[in-house]
Amino acid sequence: RRWAHNIPTFSHLNSVNEEDIAHFSNILAPTSILSTLSSVSTPADDIAPYNIDWMGKYHGQANSVLRPRTTQQVSEIVKYCAQRKIGIVPQGGNTGLVGGGISLQKEIVLSLGAMNNVRSFDPVSGVLVADAGCILQSLSEYIAPHNHIMPLDLGAKGSCQIGGNVSTNAGGLRLLRYGSLHGTVLGLEVVLPDGTILDQLSTLRKDNTGYDLKQLFIGGEGTLGIVTGVSILTPPAPQATNNIFLALPRFDNVLPLFQTVKRQLGEIMSAFEYIDRTAYDMGLQHGLGPLLSADEVGDSQCFVLVETSGGNQDHDLEKLNSLLESLLTADEPLINTGVLSQSPTQFNSIWALREGLTECVQKEGKPYKYDVSVPLADFQNVVDAVRERMISKGLYGDHAISKVMGYGHVGDGNLHLNVIAKHGYRPELEAALEPFIYEIVADRKGSVSAEHGIGSMKRDALHYSKSEVSIEWMRKVKQVFDPLNIMNPGKVLP
Numbered sequence: 001r002r003w004a005h006n007i008p009t010f011s012h013l014n015s016v017n018e019e020d021i022a023h024f025s026n027i028l029a030p031t032s033i034l035s036t037l038s039s040v041s042t043p044a045d046d047i048a049p050y051n052i053d054w055m056g057k058y059h060g061q062a063n064s065v066l067r068p069r070t071t072q073q074v075s076e077i078v079k080y081c082a083q084r085k086i087g088i089v090p091q092g093g094n095t096g097l098v099g100g101g102i103s104l105q106k107e108i109v110l111s112l113g114a115m116n117n118v119r120s121f122d123p124v125s126g127v128l129v130a131d132a133g134c135i136l137q138s139l140s141e142y143i144a145p146h147n148h149i150m151p152l153d154l155g156a157k158g159s160c161q162i163g164g165n166v167s168t169n170a171g172g173l174r175l176l177r178y179g180s181l182h183g184t185v186l187g188l189e190v191v192l193p194d195g196t197i198l199d200q201l202s203t204l205r206k207d208n209t210g211y212d213l214k215q216l217f218i219g220g221e222g223t224l225g226i227v228t229g230v231s232i233l234t235p236p237a238p239q240a241t242n243n244i245f246l247a248l249p250r251f252d253n254v255l256p257l258f259q260t261v262k263r264q265l266g267e268i269m270s271a272f273e274y275i276d277r278t279a280y281d282m283g284l285q286h287g288l289g290p291l292l293s294a295d296e297v298g299d300s301q302c303f304v305l306v307e308t309s310g311g312n313q314d315h316d317l318e319k320l321n322s323l324l325e326s327l328l329t330a331d332e333p334l335i336n337t338g339v340l341s342q343s344p345t346q347f348n349s350i351w352a353l354r355e356g357l358t359e360c361v362q363k364e365g366k367p368y369k370y371d372v373s374v375p376l377a378d379f380q381n382v383v384d385a386v387r388e389r390m391i392s393k394g395l396y397g398d399h400a401i402s403k404v405m406g407y408g409h410v411g412d413g414n415l416h417l418n419v420i421a422k423h424g425y426r427p428e429l430e431a432a433l434e435p436f437i438y439e440i441v442a443d444r445k446g447s448v449s450a451e452h453g454i455g456s457m458k459r460d461a462l463h464y465s466k467s468e469v470s471i472e473w474m475r476k477v478k479q480v481f482d483p484l485n486i487m488n489p490g491k492v493l494p
């Protein structure tokens, strides 16, 4: 059964019928149309993946999925859906973690997966123009021979699409160094909810001519239009990348460590990631690591991964070695131990331990994921408060919530609090967690969503992080772009 989530009713929308399918067949090739309706009779197994999210938490009911190949086709589909008042859920790689890409009622799913051509790449400026359906990893591989890298990196790189990255304003592991997509995206091509093609696919670094409309679609989560093309500035590949993995005796050392590392590494620091002991032990149980021996780790309470990206391997290694040296020989060492990657293999296994946690969580059970911004000093006490809460409710243990852990992007103040339900999602578990977690985040003047967006999961929690006036003006913007409310209805805005 779909996860009850006070689903809004879409009395203003119509379901897809056979006539609609016949109309879509005039726009699209047969292979671009999946539908359980009899004229197409797509096997249930082929349409199911579009109706369930990556976590297995959100279940859609779309009876039809369209996979257009061109912007023009997207435009014609949207024009028709506007006339027929059919809701549209734009879907990229379906790795989103807040239910944003899953239908709530009978909306049609418009998958960008078949729009996956690179349109241009300029190896001098680093400007890449690509169809929205290009997979992040494929784009990385496309520009690597030209000594460039994508300005974002996330564990979902093998499936997530650049159009989905833009629409969720994805953060990820490189934000600390290369900034957010609000800065690196130079232009977008968007099909608006009336079918109009808004071509702002600029490759200019500077274009200060009027309102910067593209910013609305970065993080718009498909509610204001469908991103069909992305122009993004890709940085030159660093000459030298290294990483170190540090074991800390207690969480409180993370803050002074962050200051020390920033000061000593300066501009070459490109990532500073955090893993608590529960997450670390879970990772090892599922075959990640081990990067340090058990007695080196001892009673370490948490771990930090630092990456450097610089211009000269010798220079960077010298900085890293003197950092490790100073950390280990200090009167009050901030770390128990640490390891500096000595080879690309070790470099990758250090990253694999951090990037692999999301998959491990899925193997442990069903996760309630709280991607929040809180003051760095509160990372641990927020995790502890949630664990205590579940204990006090008798909901902590293998019968209910088996693990509560924290990991995330320290440099961005972004904690990924994962609460794992060993035997699956249950309403009483969610009731114990929400709005409790949103309240403790709001008490700390944090954000209930640091990078994953709002989707349908946090639609009714938006007010914890945005004022009524802000939400009112977001509604006005939505009204201007999508007066019929056909574009990803029920997402983002309460």
Ligand code: FAD
Pocket (backbone or CB within 6 Å): 054, 089, 090, 091, 092, 093, 094, 095, 096, 097, 099, 100, 101, 102, 112, 132, 153, 154, 155, 156, 159, 160, 161, 162, 163, 164, 165, 166, 167, 168, 169, 170, 171, 172, 173, 221, 222, 223, 225, 226, 227, 228, 358, 359, 451, 452, 455, 488, 491
């Ligand atoms: P989907 O899940 O398909 O869609 C996401 C949202 O965008 C939906 O609202 C959908 O309607 C909309 N959308 C998708 N494509 C378009 C389009 N072309 N036009 C308009 N709207 C569109 N996120 C982070 O920010 N940082 C991380 O470090 C991170 N790590 C992750 C690790 C793993 C293992 C997983 C599974 C997820 C992770 N995520 C992370 C979440 C997710 O990968 C990102 O939100 C990603 O940007 C979603 O891209 P997607 O193509 O899968 O989008």
Ligand code: S2G
Pocket (backbone or CB within 6 Å): 097, 155, 172, 355, 357, 358, 361, 369, 370, 371, 408, 416, 417, 418
């Ligand atoms: C990450 C993925 C989601 C999670 O790994 O940085 O964004 O909570 C997260 O595992």
Ligand code: ZN
Pocket (backbone or CB within 6 Å): 171, 172, 408, 409, 416, 451
């Ligand atoms: Zn993240």
